[in-house]
Amino acid sequence: MNRRMFVTTALGAIAVTASGSRSAMAEELEYKMALELEQQTGGQAAPKKELAPMPAKPTLVDFFNLRFTTSNHCLQSATRALKNGFPEETILACLLHDTVLTMIKPDHGHWGENLYAPYVPEKISWAIKYHQALRFYPDPANGYEYPEMYIRMFGKDYKPEPYLEEEYKFAKAHKWYMEARMITMNDEYSFDPKAKPTIDPFLDIIGKHFKQPKEGLGWDNSPSAHMWRTIINPNRPL
């Protein structure tokens, strides 16, 4: 049976359905926080906002401006990374890390990797995949503490499911570990309801490191083109 619980966040009390695994609840909470932020700041998820038509050849920036329901949170993460002097590829990874939540919630790291792999250097899509597991594992030496909110939600004794533990161990031993860890370092504090970040400071980085297809995202026959089309037309019946 489903049970609803309310978690107090910087954005107010957020209802989370307490069914399934606790890591799935963490995912739901992350999405709801990003969505709540977007609603409070008047972004794409604002109530009653009709989806605007997309250009015939949509770019990544068009998705930020017209579709992504987690734009504000992702822009805040990238802004933190920029201010803290992280490398450009890390800034792009932070910018993209939760955008796939617009389309699907469970396993958003994996789906995010699928969505971006055709368009970014491999270590960026790899980092997007593994940030999902790394959120549950503190790394104080690199400035990542276990999120306080998970303790409040799940209790002190919570252990992530075995698959997340395996992914964490794999990522920890990998040469790109820090790429994924840097996403989590900029993630946790990026839910400020007063922040109004824009895409403008990132246009140059996107231009340099994101392979924008000339046909437009969704129409370029890449392995993830169908995912872009789903984001363009989420209610298309057939």
Ligand SMILES: [Fe+2]
């Ligand atoms: Fe995430």
Ligand SMILES: [Fe+2]
């Ligand atoms: Fe995030």
